[in-house]
Amino acid sequence: MDTGTAYGMTMGRPLEELALVGAGTPFGEVLRRYWHPIALSEKVTTRPTSIKVLGEDLVLFRTRKGVAGLLHPRCIHRGASLFYGGVEDEGIRCCYHGWVFTPDGQCIEQPCEPEMGVHRDRMRQPWYPVEELYGMVWAYLGPPDKKPVLPRYDVFENLAEGEIIITNDAGVGGGGPIELDFNWLQHWENVMDPFHVPILHARFSGEQFTPEMALIPEVEFSYTPTGVRSVQMRDLGERGRLRRVTEVMFPNVRVVASPKLSGGTTNMIGWVVPADDTSFRILTLARDTDPDFLRKLRATHDGKPWAELTADEHQSMPGDYEAQKSQGDISLHSEDHMTTTDQGIAMLRRMMAKQVRAVAAGTDPAGIIRDEKLAVVQIEGGNFFESAPESVRA
Ligand code: FES
Ligand SMILES: [Fe+2]
Structure with a gap:
């Protein structure tokens, strides 16, 4: 007899505690801090x-x-x-x-x-x-007595001659619509999913970034005081090793260095800002001398920008938008089959649940700054090229 067929299957539920953003919802109240x-x-x-x-x-x-x-x-x-x-x-x-x-x-x-x-x-x-800071308008929608200091970021401070802060509200990467039409958590979680890069962005979409990103990395995930970090190692043979560090910081910050692999600490940070339960915007800041830096970073599919693809091309060269939108307007998280490579996602969800408990208990969630002197957040994400081992160099 056949087993495991779709006959009679029932569908599960979203992780509403973490995915929903309205006032009074568990994570909605975390976001409001x-x-x-x-x-x-x-x-x-x-x-x-x-x-x-x-x-x-x-x-x-x-x-x-x-x-x-x-x-x-x-x-x-x-x-x-x-x-x-x-x-x-x-x-x-x-x-x-x-x-x-x-x-x-x-x-x-x-x-x-x-x-x-x-x-x-x-x-x-x-x-x-x-x-207003860094060319963006920032809002605080939480309880007035809990309003924290507006954070600043070391990577956007002390600009050198010729450097500017570049702002973008169209999202980077997939270059999808300005307001993305699915639940914000699908996008934010994806930042802790380094294994999708060699599959979705190389095998499926055609090489979207650089040949190095097509290699399956060795990855270590760890908690930080403000979120979760992944360190991805890629062996580049005679060119040594690439250590790529990606971070999520609470409640919705993505620290993803250029996938085109400019070296050093990242020069850009994005915020995944929910409009409601089934739509969000990505606001990105970057520091560079080229005002077009973020626009040039946009992923292409066989040389074409996302918005110019036909329906057939969207199917044959799917990118972040297709993968994440197709999880559902709000993903049915209870149906997920999480495996070892989903460790970063599992850690992030656990840390989110912990912030829900912290807020319910009347304490501050992770990364809240109350002292103006501590307002500058240190960023560790980036692409770091470690030199080739002696044996290769000799
Ligand atoms: S002033 Fe009358 S409705 Fe606004
Ligand atoms: Fe991606």
């Missing part, structure tokens, strides 16, 4: 935009005096959306009856009321704090 980059500064203007972050609909704008604001869209007066508001020097004016709100939600004008609204001081439009 950190600052997140939500938009490139250059895209935040006096024209309000609708933006979804962690499942919350918000309106983002910049006052005429240059201050970024992030408000709940529903006007506290009678509910018109501030998306239709007009931005002025100090804030945004609701289109319906003209109430004006500052970036921190204070109501400073009620033009139809006597004396511009004698009780306006008592009313507050719900808002979130934002800061």
Whole structure:
């Protein structure tokens, strides 16, 4: 008799505790303890935009005096959306009856009321704090009394002559759509999956990066104070060994050095920012002298960018987008068959569950910074070429 057929199979469940991002969900509350980059500064203007972050609909704008604001869209007066508001020097004016709100939600004008609204001081439009750093707007959506210091990163500090910070919101790698249409965790976990590189990015997609990346690496995973790290060793024969270090830092940071193997500590970091449970954006920062550095890094499929592939080519040369999107809008994690090479994923999920418990117990999750003097995070990821052994060099 045949066994293991698909007849009568039932499907499992997502790991909702870790995958969901809304307010009140276990990992949603962990995510709300950190600052997140939500938009490139250059895209935040006096024209309000609708933006979804962690499942919350918000309106983002910049006052005429240059201050970024992030408000709940529903006007506290009678509910018109501030998306239709007009931005002025100090804030945004609701289109319906003209109430004006500052970036921190204070109501400073009620033009139809006597004396511009004698009780306006008592009313507050719900808002979130934002800061600007490295050309990005960062938001904190968590409990006000737990707001940490906005981290800085050693790799973006002390720029040399000619170096600039490059920002990107289109994602790197697969070069898929700006807003990716599946659960963020599928993408973030993938950072701790070095074994997919020689298969998906070499055997399937055609050599997407460099010939070295087609070699199956020897990998060691370890916990760090702020996340999980993988060290991937590749033997390059007479050229010695390549030690590639990749990190995830809580709650959604990806430290993936150039797959085109420029040497040294990485010059770029990405954030996997959930818009809601089934969509996310990747915001990336890089330091280089070439403003096109990130654009040039984009993976190609037989020389073609992802967006230009036909449906047939997407099937015959799948990349990160095809692999991760096809896991489902939210993957059914309980159906996974994890093996030895999934150790990094298992470690990451365990560390995520630990942060859920930490937040539920009222303590800070990993990597929270409270002391301004400690705000600069040290990055260890990169590509390091170790010289050839004596025997080869001789
Ligand atoms: S609904 Fe916004 S001012 Fe009336
Ligand atoms: Fe990949």
